[in-house]
Structures are given as C-alpha cells and as structure tokens.
Amino acid sequence: MTPKILILPGDGIGPEITGEAVRVLGALSLGFEMETALLGGAAVDATGEPYPEATQKLAKAADAVLLGAVGGPKWDTLPREKRPEKGLLGIRKHLNLFANLRPAILYPELANASTLKPEVVSGLDILIVRELTGDIYFGQPRGIENRGGERFGFNTMHYTETEIRRIGRVAFEAARKRGKRLCSVDKMNVLETTQLWRDVMNELAPEYPEVTLSHMLVDNAAMQLVRAPRQFDVLVTGNMFGDILSDEASMLTGSIGMLPSASLDEHNKGLYEPSHGSAPDIAGQGVANPLATILSAAMMLRYTFNEEAAARRVENAVKAVLAKGLRTGDIFETGTTKVGTKAMGDAVLAAL
Ligand code: IPM
C-alpha cells in the first residue's frame, strides 16, 4: 500500500517551512503519496472552521500528518471554538495522538545560541514525553459562569489509570532505547490526580528492569531543567506540565527553530510538527528556519514508517548543513553564512 502523508501547512511561516520538508520527503524516493489540506487560521478563513470536515477525513485516511504551525494575531479575537488552536487540539483528540515526543538536543555548532553557560548545556540531549489528549486541557466540566453574583472560572484535571499507563509505557520504551533513565514529573504533594500518576508509574517500573525510574515534583523539575539539565534523559509528564516544561527545555538549546516533535497514537500513526509557532512577524518573507520541520519529517520516517536509515540520512544532512556554516536568521552568528528558507532547503537536499 502506498504510504499516505497529509500536509497541513497551517498559518504564518507554516507554508514556507512545510514546503521545504515536502521537498526533502520527495527526494527520498520512498513512494509517498502527499496531499495538502487546511488547518488553523487558514481553515477558518476558507471554511469558518479551524479543523474542517474535509481535513478530518483526509487526516483519518493518512498514515502520517506533517503540520507547519497554526495561529496568529488575526484570529486571536475569535470565539474560543473558532480559534486556530482549537484546530490543533481537535486533530490531536480526533486522531487519538496521546503521546507527544519533544526532544531537546543541543547541536554543538549552535552552542552559543543558548542563554545558559556552555558547560551547563553542552551535549544536552533530553526527550520530553508529554501526554497530549487528557488532563486539564480536555477535562469537563469547564467554563466561565456567573455564580453568587460574580464570574467564576473553572477547569477539571483528571486522568484514568489507563491513560497514565499507556503514556507511561511509551516513556519507558523510549528510555529503554536511550539512556535508560526515566524521570516522571508530577505534583503529588498537592494534586490527587498526580498521586495516581506517580502510583501507576511505580507499578509499571518492574516491567522495565533496565530503566531507572525517578520522580520529581514539577516546580523542582522546572528549576532542575535550568540548573543542571543534563541530569535528565527522558522526562514523562501530563499534558499541562508537559506544555510548560517542553517550552522551557526547548529554550535550553537557544534554538527552538531546530526542534521537531511527534504526536503518536497507539499504532504509531503520527502528527509531526516543529516545536516552534507560526511566527507571524516573519511570515511570507522567506527567512524562516525550515530545519525543525525537516527534522520532524525525519521523526515521521522513524516512528510511523520504520525507515530508520532514511531518518538518519535526513538528520545527517541537517548536521552537514550546520557544519558548513549555513544559518537562517534565528540561529545566525558572526562568521556563519545567513541564508533564507529556500536556500536552507536546497542545502539539505544537496547534502542528502
Ligand atoms: C503546544 C502549544 C499548544 C498546547 C497550544 C497552541 C494549544 O502550546 O503544542 O505546546 O498548549 O498544547
């Protein structure tokens, strides 16, 4: 069967950066069938919905989805249900993409981009495994109501043990393939939901005797990530804490324009997207960094299509381009060569 990839360029710099990743995927001659559809603000403009039915159908039928980014100031004043972010949350839930893998890797060539001292971050290679379809993000009841004569806002944090177990397994498996250390992050000193989280992680541990499991409270984890980030190999946490910690971890590298991500279901169908946003300020100028999207395509090759060799080829091409001194504006420093989105894509293709 022909492997099917759905491309969702999205908003802002999305079309430019996915364009380069599509060229890279095409160059691998793996026979991918690629189709393009609308998500986010672009979809709102065209159809009135951030995750229109046509996109839903194509997303269900595809083996993998490559997403640029969604959102922008243009849509920030729309009602919550119509905002681009709702499209992103919608596709995550619709495709049951509960496992979000967010690596934070410091490329030696980009060590200066970090705001932390080189001795703190050099060699950094951590993976955050974030639960993506549960927690306070999706919990009911929620809302803003009038109660007792004033406005009252409320959300609900909850996890079933099944939800915790399945993300726990993904994290243990990932740790087993890497440095064999897993740190589970919770707030069990205050929140019952995360006491259950900790209990379930402990119950899973005997199934993975090669992996050393530790626990950390989320406030301490936020602190340890900037104090001594290399103590971590794999971190696993819930949706809300994972949202925050993954942004923090990405900034340890100083170059969020380099970081890919994968969101997987139980059968390794996945949505792949750069960790950065839609950067409306530089959209359409041809200057955005396509490397995080290209590296997301590499994750797609690895996790959905089991094409480890091809994934490595793409990752090595990106490393080669960095070693040559080519930089987009976000990672530029004196002594390197500044290039635009397309030239960066060309260089990766050449290095392939
Ligand atoms: C992310 C983003 C999203 C999230 C927003 C855009 C809904 O911050 O992917 O981390 O909170 O999950």
Ligand code: MG
């Ligand atoms: Mg986020």
